[in-house]
Amino acid sequence: MVQSNHTHAPRPVPSPYTGRQDIDLDVVREMLSHFTYNDHEEAQELILSACQEINEHFGWVSPEAAEIVAEHLGTTTTRVFAILTFYADFRTEPRGHHHMLLCHGMSCYVMGSNKLVQTMKDTYGVADGETTADDQMSVQVANFCLGVCDRSPVVKIDDEYHGHVTPESLTELVNRAIEGKHSMQENEATHG
Amino acid sequence: MVSVKPSEHLTKLNSKDDFLAFREQARQKWDSVWNGSATVVSVGVGSSSIAKGALEVLEQVHQVGGDVIVREVSGNGAFWMEPWVEVKRPGAQPIVYGPLTVDDVAGVIAGDRNDLAVGVRGDAPEGDIRPLNEHHFFQHQNMLLTRNAGVIEPDSIEDAIARGAYDGYFKVLFEISQEEAIHEVTASNVRGRGGGGFPAGIKWESGRKATNSPKFIVCNSHEGEPNVYKDRHLHECDPHRVLEGILIACIACGAERGYNYLGGEYPLGLRRFRKAVADAERLGLIGKDVLGTGKNVAIRVRTGGGAYICGEASALMYSIMGVRGQPRTKPPRSVEEGLWKRPTVANNTETLANVPDIIVRGGDWYASLGTEKSTGTKLMTMQGPSKLHGVVEVEMGVTMNHILNDIYGGMREGYTFKGMQTGGASAGPITENAFERPIDFDSLTDIHGMLGSGGWVLFDEGVCAVDMARYLTAFSRYESCSKCVPCRLGNPALVEILDRIRFGRGSLEDLALIRRTSKHIIELSLCGLGQVAPVPLVAFLDVYEEEFRQHIVDGHCKTGTCPIAARPHVGADLATAAAD
Known part of the structure; x- marks a missing residue:
């Protein structure tokens, strides 16, 4: 028999940004309905959190979603966009089917992450914030630290962390992530 | 809003006696877990160990089952032994095993994988397994802020209270006055841990004296530097300590609302902190008329969007107010005109996390730690090609030589030392000629070095x-x-x-x-x-x-x-x- 002190605890790993998603405005409205406030000051404090949540769920924030945020919190779309374009976490364009966080923290830099940044540029033609032409992989070069420094340089593709990455293993990881999706589709096709 | 639900079984405490009774209960529960007849298996889950498969290990522990109590604790700062599992068998001391894989779990719980044992969490050896504290990584540490890391379940307010959380809060609510509380903080001479090194007591005093109301406390948990994860570690391993620090500051300065501003970089820490707030609210430690004292305290959690500049106090406040985080000229300082033009005291997470101990054990005790001008302990992180990695807590005034060679085990094989970057992206590198200097807030400034937030980056001859x-x-x-x-x-x-x-x-x-x-x-x-x-x-x-x-x-x-x-x-x- 397994006893756990709190059986209701949610799984602690958040899995934002995975996969390409179009923005369903009803979902946005539903999310925002949980953002309640008592006065205008509190409403303004919620703008960033609201954008954050939408961004984490869909991987980006569209102008329409920004408009709904502005309406709900009693401000203007311009102001919401001013925030979206200032803070590095936000994206105003959809991500690829896969998303890579390439850690460029100091530890990863010292251990060679700039070679990985270069590999992504040379092999796939993508820099920070860009998506490959076939929409398969978008890259975010993390200007902070993913906190897995004993394995640096580190990349996180979708939900999975990979440590001690070299330019060679990086291309392998990217290809595998992209092909993984393809082969899954092929499987469905053959068995469907 | 991501809602994190409080634990259902908690009920509101309405008085001093209610709290004392609850604490007694929590302590008994804690003792019964550790002295009971069931085996206790704890898995260290933090953002660094999740990356190495700690969640899969946790799931496997649940699968293996048996008559065991499974606990999800946080990482303990030692990255090199992750993912780890701690097994406490009836009548024995807890033994920590790591690093391990999913396949090792069954053997570890059954007790036939002593080859994976790292050490005993206790003072005496257990068979041939030596105490963890004899390992050089832990031996030289003085764990005050992180003493609950890997010990309590961060999601359990009872675990935290059983281990002394909210004792300092209790003291400022019932036993000492605002002036006395601030006096302790001033006497401790605890300085701003975000890198500035400004004495917290002076800030608090001007916060208390400010006549405008309402007043606010802001906890700056935004660490955007590319080499620091100490605040993330604090939030993940002991969120109640951070929360208690904010609450004490609120009471001492007469602020009715405390904010915690977290970067978006650590979702797990954010979730654990939200859970801590939800539980404390449900217990009545936050809210109106706290424990019948007539005092009101509210806590708001706000997240940033990954802008390093929001670590600067005025930018941080603009960010909370929902605009671009761009600093403004000072004066007026934020204690005069901060958030929503109200007096606001902003402190770093680590500074506030020091406060509960200062209140409970006294400012003089704290001042006896560290050096004369930089008191207390400091969380530090090491990056680059060192043998071991992780978050450590050492007293101020230790030398770099000691930190690098004694704690982190020196350079990794095959790498030659070239320099050590200090102070994140705000200071310069030091070389071996500064290795014998005692490290505190001021000792490295003449060579462009800086303690900053305690992040050291080692780089070798292969780096240009x-x-x-x-x-x-x-x-x-x-x-x-x-x-x-x-x-x-x-x-x-x-x-x-x-x-x-x-x-x-x-x-x-x-x-x-x-x-x-x-x-x-x-x-x-x-x-x-x-x-x-x-x-x-x-x-x-x-x-x-x-x-x-x-x-x-x-x-x-x-x-x-x-x-x-x-x-x-x-x-x-x-x-x-x-x-x-």
């Missing part, structure tokens, strides 16, 4: 000094908020000069140009980011000038990092062009 200086300058360029001109235009100019050198098109005049441009940026920028942005570059130039010259004069990068090979010599003309 010019390229690393460019990396650090490019970081500041990227993170500049673009409000004031020297920082907005100066940093890109510096990067341009460095790129010229990296591409083999630099001239010797560029070195003077770097110094001149840096001086402009340092002297004319509005906020702390701009004022220190070129410091790493200038320091690299001081320490490794020979290497810069090699790039320019010999057209040679000895590490092979820089794209220097093709070298049409344009030199001086380009330099003058950039200066204009």
Whole structure:
């Protein structure tokens, strides 16, 4: 028999940004309905959190979603966009089917992450914030630290962390992530 | 709003006696778990161990089952032994095993994998397994803030209370006055852990004296530096300690609302902190008429969006207010006019996490730790090619030699020491000649070094000094908020000069140009980011000038990092062009 002190605890790993998603405005409205406030000051404090949540769920924030945020919190779309374009976490364009966080923290830099940044540029033609032409992989070069420094340089593709990455293993990881999706589709096709 | 639900079984405590009874209950529960007849299996789950499969290990522990109590604790700072599992068998001390894989779990719980044992969490050996504290990584630490790391379940307020959480809060609510509380903090001489080193007691005193109301407390948990994860660690391992620090500050300064501003970089820490707030609210430790004292305290959790500049206090407050985080000129200081133009006291997470112990054990006790001018302990992190990695807590005044060689085990095989970057992206590197200096807030300043937030980055001979200086300058360029001109235009100019050198098109005049441009940026920028942005570059130039010259004069990068090979010599003309 397994006893756990709190059986209701949610799984602690958040899995934002995975996969390409179009923005369903009803979902946005539903999310925002949980953002309640008592006065205008509190409403303004919620703008960033609201954008954050939408961004984490869909991987980006569209102008329409920004408009709904502005309406709900009693401000203007311009102001919401001013925030979206200032803070590095936000994206105003959809991500690829896969998303890579390439850690460029100091530890990863010292251990060679700039070679990985270069590999992504040379092999796939993508820099920070860009998506490959076939929409398969978008890259975010993390200007902070993913906190897995004993394995640096580190990349996180979708939900999975990979440590001690070299330019060679990086291309392998990217290809595998992209092909993984393809082969899954092929499987469905053959068995469907 | 991501809602984190409080634990259902908690009920509101209405008085002092209610709290004492609850604490007694929590302690008994704690004792019964550790002295009971069931085996207790704890899995260290933190953002660093999740990356190595700790969640899968946790799931496997549930699967293996048996008559065991499964606990999800946090990481304990020792990255090198992750993922780890701690097994406490009836009548024995808890033994920690790691690093392990899913396949090892069953054997570890059954007790036949002593080859994976790292140590005993206790004072005496267990068979041939030595105590964990005898391992050099733990031996030299003085764990005060992190004493609950890997011990309590961060999601359980009862675990925290059983281990002493909210005792300091209890004291300021019922036993001592606001003045006495601030007196303890002043006596402790605890200084701002975010890097500034400003004494917290002075801030609190001016906060208390401010007459405008309402007043606010802001906990700055935004660590945007590319090499620091100490606040993330604190939130993940002991969120109640951070929360208690904020609550004590609220009571002592007479603030009715506390904010915790977290970066978006650590979702797990954020979730655990939200859970802590939800539980404390349900218990009545936050809210109206706290424990029948008539005092009101509210807590709001706000998240940033990944802008380094929001670590600057005024930018942080703008960010909370829902606009771009761009610093403003001071005065007025934030204790006079901060959040929503109200008096606001802003402290770093680590500073506030020190407060509960200071209140409980007294400012004089705290002042006896560390050095005379920098008291207490400091969380530190080591990155780069060292043998071990992780978060450690040491007393102020230890030497770099001690930190690197005794705690982290020195350089990894096959790497040769070149330097140690200090103070994140705000200071310069130190070399072995500074290794014997006691480290505190002030001891490294004369060589452009800085304790800062305690993040050390080791780099070896394979790293090019010019390229690393460019990396650090490019970081500041990227993170500049673009409000004031020297920082907005100066940093890109510096990067341009460095790129010229990296591409083999630099001239010797560029070195003077770097110094001149840096001086402009340092002297004319509005906020702390701009004022220190070129410091790493200038320091690299001081320490490794020979290497810069090699790039320019010999057209040679000895590490092979820089794209220097093709070298049409344009030199001086380009330099003058950039200066204009």
